[in-house]
Structures are given as structure tokens and as C-alpha cells.
Amino acid sequence: MYILSSTTNASNFVTGVDKAFMIIMGISFVFLIGLTFTMLYFIYKYNRKKNPVATQIEGSTKLEIIWTVIPTILVLVMFYYGWAGWAPMRNAPKDSFNIQVTGRMWNYTFQYENGKTTDTLFVPMNKAVKLKLISMDVIHGFFIPAFRIKEDVVPGREKSAWFIAQREGLFELFCSEYCGLDHSYMYTYVKVMPEQKFKAWYVDTTKHVDVAAVESPTANGKRIMKNIGCFACHTVDGNKLVGPSFKGIYGHKVTVTTGGNDREVTVDDEYIKKSIYDPNADVVKGYNKGLMQPYVGQLSEDDIKQITEYLKTLK
Amino acid sequence: MQTAAQIPHDVSYLDYKGKYKGIFAWIFSTDHKRIALLYMFSMMTLFLVGVALGLAMKLELIAPGRTIMGPQSYNAVFTVHGVIMIFMIVIPGLPAVFGNFMLPIMIGAKDVAFPKLNLLSWYIYVLGALLVIASVLFGNGIPDTGWTFYAPYSFKTGTNLLPAIFGAFVLGFSSILTGLNFIVTIHRMRAPGMTWFKMPLFPWSLYGTAWIQLLATPVVGITLVLVSLERIFGIGVFDPTLGGDPVLYQHLFWIYSHPAVYVMILPAMGAISEIIPTFSQKHIFGYKAIIASTLAIAFVGYFVWGHHMFTSGMSGTAQYTFSILTFIVAIPSAIKVFNWISTMHKGSINPDIPFLWAVTFIFVFMIGGFSGLVLGALATNVYVHDTAFVVAHFHFIVFGGVGFAFFGAIHYWYPKMFGRMYDKAWAKMGWAFFTVGFLTLYSPMFYLGMMGMPRRYYDYLPEFHAANILSSLGSWVMAFGLVIVIINLFRSAKNGPIAPMDPWHGKTLEWTVPSPPPVENFDEIPVYGEKDGPYNY
Ligand code: HEM
Ligand SMILES: [Cu+2]
Ligand SMILES: [Cu+2]
Numbered sequence: 084m085y086i087l088s089s090t091t092n093a094s095n096f097v098t099g100v101d102k103a104f105m106i107i108m109g110i111s112f113v114f115l116i117g118l119t120f121t122m123l124y125f126i127y128k129y130n131r132k133k134n135p136v137a138t139q140i141e142g143s144t145k146l147e148i149i150w151t152v153i154p155t156i157l158v159l160v161m162f163y164y165g166w167a168g169w170a171p172m173r174n175a176p177k178d179s180f181n182i183q184v185t186g187r188m189w190n191y192t193f194q195y196e197n198g199k200t201t202d203t204l205f206v207p208m209n210k211a212v213k214l215k216l217i218s219m220d221v222i223h224g225f226f227i228p229a230f231r232i233k234e235d236v237v238p239g240r241e242k243s244a245w246f247i248a249q250r251e252g253l254f255e256l257f258c259s260e261y262c263g264l265d266h267s268y269m270y271t272y273v274k275v276m277p278e279q280k281f282k283a284w285y286v287d288t289t290k291h292v293d294v295a296a297v298e299s300p301t302a303n304g305k306r307i308m309k310n311i312g313c314f315a316c317h318t319v320d321g322n323k324l325v326g327p328s329f330k331g332i333y334g335h336k337v338t339v340t341t342g343g344n345d346r347e348v349t350v351d352d353e354y355i356k357k358s359i360y361d362p363n364a365d366v367v368k369g370y371n372k373g374l375m376q377p378y379v380g381q382l383s384e385d386d387i388k389q390i391t392e393y394l395k396t397l398k
Numbered sequence: 399m400q401t402a403a404q405i406p407h408d409v410s411y412l413d414y415k416g417k418y419k420g421i422f423a424w425i426f427s428t429d430h431k432r433i434a435l436l437y438m439f440s441m442m443t444l445f446l447v448g449v450a451l452g453l454a455m456k457l458e459l460i461a462p463g464r465t466i467m468g469p470q471s472y473n474a475v476f477t478v479h480g481v482i483m484i485f486m487i488v489i490p491g492l493p494a495v496f497g498n499f500m501l502p503i504m505i506g507a508k509d510v511a512f513p514k515l516n517l518l519s520w521y522i523y524v525l526g527a528l529l530v531i532a533s534v535l536f537g538n539g540i541p542d543t544g545w546t547f548y549a550p551y552s553f554k555t556g557t558n559l560l561p562a563i564f565g566a567f568v569l570g571f572s573s574i575l576t577g578l579n580f581i582v583t584i585h586r587m588r589a590p591g592m593t594w595f596k597m598p599l600f601p602w603s604l605y606g607t608a609w610i611q612l613l614a615t616p617v618v619g620i621t622l623v624l625v626s627l628e629r630i631f632g633i634g635v636f637d638p639t640l641g642g643d644p645v646l647y648q649h650l651f652w653i654y655s656h657p658a659v660y661v662m663i664l665p666a667m668g669a670i671s672e673i674i675p676t677f678s679q680k681h682i683f684g685y686k687a688i689i690a691s692t693l694a695i696a697f698v699g700y701f702v703w704g705h706h707m708f709t710s711g712m713s714g715t716a717q718y719t720f721s722i723l724t725f726i727v728a729i730p731s732a733i734k735v736f737n738w739i740s741t742m743h744k745g746s747i748n749p750d751i752p753f754l755w756a757v758t759f760i761f762v763f764m765i766g767g768f769s770g771l772v773l774g775a776l777a778t779n780v781y782v783h784d785t786a787f788v789v790a791h792f793h794f795i796v797f798g799g800v801g802f803a804f805f806g807a808i809h810y811w812y813p814k815m816f817g818r819m820y821d822k823a824w825a826k827m828g829w830a831f832f833t834v835g836f837l838t839l840y841s842p843m844f845y846l847g848m849m850g851m852p853r854r855y856y857d858y859l860p861e862f863h864a865a866n867i868l869s870s871l872g873s874w875v876m877a878f879g880l881v882i883v884i885i886n887l888f889r890s891a892k893n894g895p896i897a898p899m900d901p902w903h904g905k906t907l908e909w910t911v912p913s914p915p916p917v918e919n920f921d922e923i924p925v926y927g928e929k930d931g932p933y934n935y
Contacts, residue, residue, distance in 0.1 A: 096777075103777040111768035118739060119761055125742040126749055126757065129678070137680040137746040139935060142737075147687045150736045151729060158725035158771065165775025166718055172780070173714055221551040222644060224709065224784055228850025231781050235710045237645060238550060239638025242711055255859065259784040259852040261544050263551060264469050267855040371556030 093254060093275075094230035095247040099168030101231075107161045172232065175245030179213035182206070186216070186223035186236040186258070187376060188325075189265035190312035195285065202310045204256060204273040206248050207281035216242040219376045224259030227273055235260055248275040264325055265315050304393025307386050316375065319397050325374055327367050333395045339365035355391050356384070408916035410817065428513035429917060431815075434499035436520050437490060442884075444486045444527060449877065451479040456839070456873040459866050462858055472856040473542040474557070478534055480545030481562060485569045486527055488800045489658055492665035493576060493611075494523070496807050497604045499815060501580060503908040503915060504598050504932075506589025506924045511582040515575055523572040529565030533558045544854060546655075547622075549636035549647040553629055560626060567622040570615045573661070577611030580604050589907070591926030595689075598906045598932035599682065602689050603668025606696040610657045610664075614700070618654035621647065645710050652703035660699040662796055664692060666803030667734055670756050673810050674738050676904045677753035678745025681933040684737040691730030698727045708779045717776060724774035731767055735760060750902070751825045755806030758833050762798030766791060769844065786855075787847020790840045798836065805829070805883060812887065813897030817914040820890035828882035835876025842869040906932045 092098065128134070182204070183194040193201050206212045216225055216236040223236040225244060234244040258269035276284065308314065316325035327337075333355075336347050345368060348354055357364060359382060362375040382390075409415075411431045418426050424436060455475055458465045467475070498516065502509050510516050534540050537558030543551055552559060584605050588597065625647070627633050634640030636647040675682040682688065704712060704720030712720075738760055747753070769791040772778045782788060813819050842865040847853075851862045858866065900909040911919055 100777040100781055103775055104772070104781075107771050107775055107778060108768075111771060115764050115768055118735065118764060122739050122742065122757060122760065125739065125745070126747055129742060129745050129747045131679075131746045131748045134744075134746050137678060137935060138744040139681050140683065140740075140744060141681050142684040142687065146736075146740070147684055147733070151733060154729055154732045155726075158728055158774075159722075161771055161775050162718075162722050162725050165721060165777045165779070168775075168777025169717075169780060170714075170776075221554055222548060222710075224852070226784070226850070226852065228781070231777075233709050233780050233783060237638075237711060239643070240645070240711055255850065257850070257852050261473075261548070261551070261784075261854040263542070263555065264473065266473075267469065267852075267857045270859075373554050374556065 091229075091250060093248065093250045093252075094227075094232070095249060096168070096172060096231045097229075099171065101168075103161075103164040103168040106164050110157055110161065172244070175213040175243065176211045179211040179245055180207065181213050181215065183215045183217060184225060184236070185219060185381070186225065186262075186269075187219040187312060188221065188263055188374070189258070189269040189315040191223075191225075191256070191258070191269070191271055192311055192381075197285065199285070200310065202312075203271055205281065205284060206273060206275055207278045208248050208251055208275050210278060211245060211247050213245040214243060216244060219381075221262050222260050223262050223269065224257070226257045226259035227254060228257070229254040230273075233259055248273070251275050251277060268315070304389035304391070307382070308390055308393065311378070311381065326370060329394055329397050331398055333391075333397070338368040340368055341365050352388075352391050355394065356387050359387055359390070408912075408918075408921065410912065410914040411917050412817070412914050414917045426517075428509070428517050430498050430502050430509050430513065430516060431915065433516050433520055434495050434497075435815075437494040437498065437523070440520075440524060440527070441487055441490065441495065444482050448479055448482040448487060449880065451475050451482070453873055453877055455479065456870040458856070459858070460870040461867075462860055462863060464857075469856040470539075470542065473544075473854070474534075474540035476854060477541050477544050477562075478530075481530055481541075481566065483796075484545050484658075485566050486523075486530070488662040488796050489569070489573055490523060490576070491662055491800055492669060492804060492807060493580065493604055493607060493661075495804075496600070496669065496811060497576075497580060497665060500811060500908055501583060501601055501604055502587070503911060503919050504601050504906050505584065505587060505592060506907050506920065506926070507583065507587040508918045508920060508923075510579050511586055512579050515579055519572045519575040519579070522568060522575070526565045526567075526569035526572060529561045529568060533561035533565065537561070546651060547625060548651075549625065549628075549642070549644040550638060552625060553637050560629060563622050563626055567619055567626075570619045570622075573611045574615045577608035577615075580608040581612065584608075589924050589926055591928075591930070593926075595686070596926055596931055599671035599685070599688055599692075600665070600668040600906075603664045603671070603692050606692040607661050607664045610661050610696055610699065614654045614657040614661075617650060618658075621650040621654070624650075645707070645712075648707050648710055649703070652706045653700075656703040656706065657696075657699045659796070660695055663799050664695065666759070666800045667692070667731075669803045669807040669810070670738060670759055671734075672904075672906065673752050673756040673806055674741050675933050675935075676810075676902050677748050677750060677756070678742050679748075679903060679935050680741055680745035681931075681935060682737070683740035683743075684733075685933065687733055688737055691733045694730040695727060698723065698730075702727050705774060705779065708776060709783055721774055721776050721779075725771070728767065728771060728774065731763075735764060735767075748902075751820075751822055751829065752806050752810035752902070754826070754829050755802050755809060758829070759799065759802035759806060762794055762802060762836070766794030766798055769794065782847050784853055785847035786843040786851045786853055789853050790843035790847060793840045793843075798840075801836075805832075808887065810902070811908070812890075813901045814908055814913045814915070816891045816894075817897055817912075818890055818892075818894035819897045819901065820886050820894055824882055824886040828879050828886060831879030832876055832883060833879070835872050835874070835879050838872025839869055839876050840872070842866070842872075905934060 185192045193204050218236040218238040225236050226233040230246045232244050232246055252275055254273045256271050256273050318324055318328045321328045321330040332350050336349050338345055338347050359378050361377055363372050366372045411429055424432055458467055458472055539557035541557050541559045541562045542555055624635050628635055632640055634642045636642040636644050702724045705724045708717055846862055846865050851858055897913050899913050
């Protein structure tokens with residue numbers, strides 16, 4: 084639908100990319116249909132019943148040259164349009180609006196310069212937006228089909244992407260690079276708002292995230308965990324996912340492996356903090372090391388306090 | 399030309415009784431023809447497993463949400479499916495089966511240059527396959543990285559990845575040794591008078607392929623060793639948390655795996671270049687142009703790997719250089735298509751079963767190739783990379799290309815290999831179902847990719863539903879066709895009517911020996927005279 088209704092022009096790249104599509108696919112269809120029908124015609128016309136004796140022809144240098152040169156010219160035309168539609172994606176204008184995108188298994192979060200953090204990408208219309216792409220664990224793919232942009236989010240590398248959204252609305256944002264269990268659930272939305280509306284939303288820092296309202300410390304903890312994606316790996320109902328369930332976790336004993344030795348610990352505030360800041364130090368028995376990433380710098384001590392409050396309520 | 403047609407009743411390779419009995423007469427045989435069949439049966443078994451996994455995925459995707467399995471299983475299924483299909487089916491592919499069987503006969507030799515090495519290659523192949531199977535059956539969890547084993551996920555996953563990687567590594571040696579064997583065979587063992595430019599096109603394609611196998615496979619071997627060392631000892635080449643670079647992994651992986659695509663497709667093209675002239679009873683059009691394009695593909699194919707990485711982060715210059723080279727490598731493939739179609743012009747065409755497969759090959763190969771142009775251009779690649787579009791593209795090329803050519807080749811050489819003919823009515827029906835199913839299965843994936851559906855997706859948004867239903871239905875039709883084709887071939891090997899020496903009136907040397915060929919192929923090595931040629935009808 085995106086391609087088919089390319090007139091929607093949701094971003095500044097749509098025209099260039101779709102033009103390349105049209106030219107490449109147009110030429111391809113002409114050749115595909117032309118060659119297929121030529122082939123079928125030959126099979127019909129020179130069927131052995133009609134033409135019992137073949138005429139031996141070994142080749143033709145002239146034809147070989149023609150069908151080398153013409154396709155070469157055509158593919159160079161295709162190359163040109165491919166390049167022309169892509170070149171503007173390389174460099175963002177200097178005055179772009181900056182947003183940091185953090186990908187992790189299996190969600191994206193978006194951080195704005197004023198400290199706002201969201202799990203939906205809010206952007207102003209008709210303004211260049213530059214995204215800094217950061218991965219906390221494995222490679223993810225940042226893909227907004229309607230905008231025609233895609234860029235891998237590679238751990239250890241700072242990458243970026245940019246666009247100018249030209250249409251108000253909600254557009255899908257996928258993870259396009261396979262990243263493990265819930266890769267197909269690692270999607271969210273881009274919400275494009277007219278600049279005025281966006282400004283109003285942006286300056287309103289009373290609401291940390293506009294998805295859920297802040298009520299009590301426990302609700303707050305739940306909201307933080309939801310936005311940052313803990314529930315991709317943990318449940319609250321006793322079922323195991325990638326990590327242990329949080330049901331009844333607080334105050335209970337767990338067996339953990341620390342540097343190769345098993346030991347038993349009681350889950351308290353300190354343990355939870357350590358599990359979040361340095362999850363691979365004590366690994367819960369029966370689970371794999373290295374899956375949960377340290378959240379240092381992403382969750383403040385205050386955030387963790389709120390999370391702990393919430394975990395206490397899960398009996 | 400002196401042919402070996404007058405050989406008295408020598409024992410056929412199928413009936414020959416050597417010092418071993420039963421199955422050992424096969425697995426200890428160094429006869430290139432028996433080894434070819436060993437490969438064929440082992441590959442057929444693995445192929446059916448791969449197909450079953452493919453069908454399971456399609457069933458899962460028939461509706462959003464969970465249908466028959468959870469996400470962990472789905473990820474394991476596409477990984478094992480990909481590993482089997484790529485490393486065990488299409489890379490050994492036509493060379494292992496038809497190359498082994500036909501190459502010596504087509505160039506007038508009694509066997510390949512190193513028959514024992516040839517058998518060893520098959521042992522290595524089996525060992526590699528067993529290792530991969532072990533990774534599925536034992537250990538804590540089936541590998542779930544995708545067949546590409548991308549870092550750093552391949553270090554993070556808790557699944558039993560090492561045996562699978564080691565299996566792929568071992569399979570590489572089988573490929574290298576087969577390539578080496580073929581290169582020496584072609585250089586040293588052509589019949590007297592068969593100059594390079596009198597050699598048929600299938601051996602030519604094997605020659606181009608063999609060089610890629612020999613030169614490119616070690617790169618992936620070393621890469622897989624590095625991954626293993628990193629997983630075991632944490633040496634820090636690819637893992638960013640240890641100071642490594644995951645994009646380096648992708649470069650090393652694709653430096654092999656792109657040329658590997660040509661390892662798959664070149665022999666397929668070679669088989670088509672034999673079938674088309676035989677069924678048109680006409681000299682192949684542009685013999686030298688086809689050879690030149692084979693060599694050009696083998697050479698330029700080394701320099702296009704970056705087109706798999708346009709979104710991973712390369713310099714702009716690298717990106718458009720890879721893009722332009724990708725377009726250049728498309729030209730020789732186009733030249734081949736033009737020459738095949740011109741061969742039909744003014745021919746005397748017998749649209750028999752092998753020819754039907756060959757023509758459908760050309761059709762699906764063109765679709766695969768044209769979609770490759772979309773992937774070669776930068777702007778469009780960025781959009782469809784890692785979407786269902788790519789899945790459609792490579793199934794059209796590797797499954798459409800190699801698969802249709804393989805079935806074309808088996809129906810073409812079957813009477814020679816088994817001395818019997820299959821049932822043509824069933825064969826035609828199998829082909830029809832297979833073709834219709836194939837197109838229904840994969841065409842919707844182009845559309846899904848254009849809509850923006852990423853690949854390796856266990857679940858999808860409702861807007862992708864309709865096309866996925868169609869695709870899943872197609873998979874059943876195709877599977878039905880496949881069953882017909884395989885059963886027909888199996889039954890006919892015992893019960894089919896006895897095939898003559900030269901059922902299709904071919905001109906290459908394999909049609910001058912009895913069907914099935916005797917153990918040593920030729921009583922007397924044939925001699926190519928001035929006027930002889932593989933396509934002189
Ligand atoms: C019955 C036949 C087949 C069916 C139904 C089938 C279906 C599929 C499906 C549904 C996927 C997963 C796409 C995704 O979610 O990303 C897939 C992936 C794949 N298939 Fe097939 N396929 C078949 C035959 C083949 C053959 C013959 C080959 C050999 C070339 C092949 C090679 C691959 C590869 C390499 C992948 C990618 C795996 C990965 O992403 O790691 N398939 N196939
Ligand atoms: Cu992902
Ligand atoms: Cu490639």
C-alpha cells in the first residue's frame with residue numbers, strides 16, 4: 084500500500100525512492116513480458132511438428148554486441164536513479180531536531196534533548212529530524228516503510244538517519260534486522276504532528292511519557308518497565324519467557340551462579356538493583372548469561388526504586 | 399568421431415559386483431557415477447526435511463499470532479531450513495550430482511582425476527550434515543541465528559550453535575575438494591581432440607564454479623572458525639562488547655556467500671545450456687558468448703558482496719561502487735538468457751519434460767534477476783532490504799533457478815543414469831502443479847516486501863494477512879507437485895520402460911555410451927576430430 088499509494092509523500096524521500104522503483108520495475112516488466120512472449124512464440128512457431136528440421140545458426144557477433152550494450156545502458160540508468168533517490172539520505176541538515184533512538188531486545192525507546200523518553204516516536208511535521216541510532220545489545224534495523232528509510236542499529240557504532248515528515252498521522256516503525264526471540268514484536272509507531280501541536284506536547288515535561296498517567300509509585304514502576312521493555316523477557320504471571328517471571332519474586336530465595344559457583348540469595352532492594360545494573364554478575368540458575376543488558380545510564384536509582392516498589396506488589 | 403557405442407555388453411555401473419556387497423558396494427565405491435547417486439540420495443533426504451520445515455513456516459504464517467508454534471521454534475525452524483537448503487542442498491547442488499555423474503562422460507574420461515578424493519568429499523559432506531543435525535537434536539536449544547550467523551547475536555544466543563557452525567565449516571571442505579577435483583579433471587582429462595572450445599557448456603560452467611569453490615570457500619571457513627573461537631574464548635574480533643566489530647563479520651561472511659550464489663546458479667545455467675539445444679535440435683546460439691559470460695560472472699561475482707550491507711554502515715563511495723558492480727554482474731546473466739532464447743529461434747522444438755522445466759527456469763530466473771535489479775539500486779535496496787521482498791528474490795533465484803534446473807537436469811539425464819524412462823504424463827502433471835504452486839507461494843512475498851513486511855517475522859500486523867494466506871496456499875500446491883515428481887522418478891527407476899542410448903538425440907558424449915553407462919564409461923576413449931563439436935546437429 085505504501086508503494087502503491089506513493090502520492091501520499093509521507094517523507095521527503097518518498098518521491099526519489101518511488102521514482103527509482105517505477106523506472107526499474109517498468110523496464111523490467113517490459114523485458115520480462117517481451118522475452119516471455121518471444122520464447123512462447125518460438126516454441127509454438129518452431130514446434131517439431133511444424134518445423135521438423137532446424138536451421139543451424141551458430142551465433143551472431145552483431146547481436147551479441149547489441150544485447151550487451153543496450154542492457155548496459157539501461158542498468159546504468161537504473162543505477163543513476165537508485166543513486167539519486169538515496170544520496171539525500173546520507174546527510175542531515177545542520178539545524179535538524181535531534182532525537183536519540185535506543186534499540187534493545189526487543190523494543191525501541193526515544194530520548195529527546197529535554198529529557199523526555201517515550202516508546203513511540205513523536206516528531207514534528209515539515210522539520211528535519213535527525214536520529215542518533217544506538218543499540219544496547221545486538222544489531223537491530225530501524226525501518227519506517229512509509230518514510231522509505233532503513234538503517235541498521237549496530238552496537239558499538241554510532242549511526243544516524245534523518246527525514247522530514249510531510250504528513251500528519253501514525254506510521255509503522257519496524258525492526259528489520261533479526262534480533263532474536265521477539266524480533267517480530269519489536270515494532271512501534273511514528274506519530275507525526277503539526278509543529279504547533281508537537282511543541283505543546285514537547286514542552287509539557289510534567290508527563291514523562293504520555294502513554295500512561297502517573298498515579299502511584301507502583302504504577303509508575305510498571306510504566307517505566309513497560310516503556311523500556313522489561314516485559315519482552317519477563318512476565319508477571321509466573322510464566323517463563325527469556326528471563327524468570329516476576330511473580331512473587333520479592334523476598335523469595337533464588338539460586339544464582341556467581342562466577343561459576345552456585346549460591347542462594349534473597350531478593351531484596353540491593354539484589355534487584357544489581358540485577359538491573361549488572362545482570363550478568365549473578366545469573367539466575369537455568370537462564371543464560373548475556374541476554375539481559377546492563378541498564379546503567381538508562382534507569383536512574385530513582386527509577387529502580389519505583390520498579391522495586393512495583394515488584395513488591397506482585398504476589 | 400569414433401564413438402564408444404559399439405561397446406559389447408559391458409556391465410553397467412548399477413549392476414557391477416565388486417569386492418563389497420550391499421550398501422558397502424556403494425559407500426566404498428570410488429566410481430563417480432555411484433558417488434553422484436550417493437550425493438543425490440543424501441541430498442534428497444535432507445531436501446525433504448528442508449521442505450517440511452518450509453511448509454511448517456508457511457503454515458505458521460497463514461494467520462497472525464500463534465498458529466502451530468511459538469516464536470522460539472519459528473526462529474529455529476527458519477535457521478535450520480536455511481542452513482540445510484543453502485549449505486547442504488544448493489551449494490553442493492548440481493555439481494555434486496550431475497557434475498559427478500556427467501562431467502567425466504561429457505569430456506570423454508573414465509572417471510574424475512582423483513576418485514578417492516571424490517569419495518572422501520562425500521564422507522565429509524555426510525559428516526558436516528550429521529554435525530548440523532546434532533546441533534538440532536542435542537544440547538540446550540536449536541540454533542536460532544538464521545543461516546547467516548550474524549554477530550553479535552550469534553554470541554548472545556544461548557542455543558547450541560557451535561556444532562551447526564562447525565558443520566557448515568566441514569561442509570565447506572567437501573565443496574573445496576570437489577572444486578579441486580573438477581578443475582584438475584577438466585584440465586587433464588579431456589578426450590584427445592576436445593579442445594577447450596569444443597567442450598560442452600555444462601563442463602564449462604562446472605569449471606567456472608570450481609574456481610569459486612576453491613577460492614571463496616576458505617574465507618567463510620576462517621570466518622566460522624573465528625566465530626567459534628569468539629564463542630568459546632571471547633577473543634573479541636566481532637563482539638563489540640569485547641572491542642570487536644560486527645560489521646566486519648558481515649563483510650567476511652558475504653565475501654564468500656555472494657560468490658556462493660554463483661556456485662549455485664552457474665551449473666544450473668550450464669544444464670540449461672545443454673537442454674535447450676538438444677530439444678531444439680540446433681547448435682547453441684553464441685557458444686563463446688555463453689562461456690565468456692560464465693567466466694565474467696565467476697570473476698565479477700567476487701566484488702559485489704557489499705550489496706548485502708547497504709544499511710549496515712559503509713562509506714558512501716563503497717556503497718555506490720558495490721551498486722554499480724552489482725549492475726555490471728547482471729549483464730552476463732542477461733546475455734545468457736538472450737542466447738538461450740535465440741537458440742530456440744528456427745529450431746525444431748520438442749517441448750518434452752526437460753524442456754518444459756528449462757523454459758520455466760528461464761521464466762522464473764528472469765523474475766529473480768529483475769528483482770535483483772531492484773536490490774542492486776541503492777534507493778530501492780534500502781527500502782526492501784531485510785523484507786519479504788528479499789525472501790522472494792532469493793527463492794526465485796536459488797530455488798527457482800537451481801530447483802527448476804535440477805528437475806530439468808534430472809528429467810534430461812534420468813534415462814542415461816537409470817537406463818529407464820519415467821512416466822511422462824505424471825511428470826508433466828508434477829511440473830504443472832509445482833510451477834503454479836511455486837509462483838503462488840513466492841510472488842505474494844514480493845508484494846509483502848513492498849508493503850514493508852520485514853523478513854524472519856514470526857508474527858505480523860493484520861494488514862499483511864491476505865497475501866500471506868495466498869502464499870501459504872501456494873506452498874501446498876507446490877508440495878503436491880513435488881510429491882508427484884519424486885514418486886514418479888522413484889517408481890520409474892524400477893518399472894519404467896527401458897530407455898534407449900540416446901532418447902533425445904543429443905550430441906554430447908554421454909549419449910554415445912549405453913544407458914546406464916558401464917563401469918568405466920568408455921571401452922575406448924573417444925577421439926574428437928576436426929569437425930566434431932558438442933552442438934553439431
Ligand atoms: C518447500 C519449499 C520451501 C518453502 C515453503 C520455503 C519457505 C521459506 C520461508 C517461509 C522462509 C522464511 C522467510 C522469513 O520469515 O524470513 C524461508 C527462508 C529461507 N529459505 Fe526457504 N522455502 C522453501 C525452499 C527453499 C529452498 C529450496 C531453498 C534453497 C535455496 C531455501 C532457502 C531459504 C533460505 C536461505 C532462507 C532464509 C533463512 C534465514 O532467514 O536465515 N528455501 N523459506
Ligand atoms: Cu529485530
Ligand atoms: Cu549477493
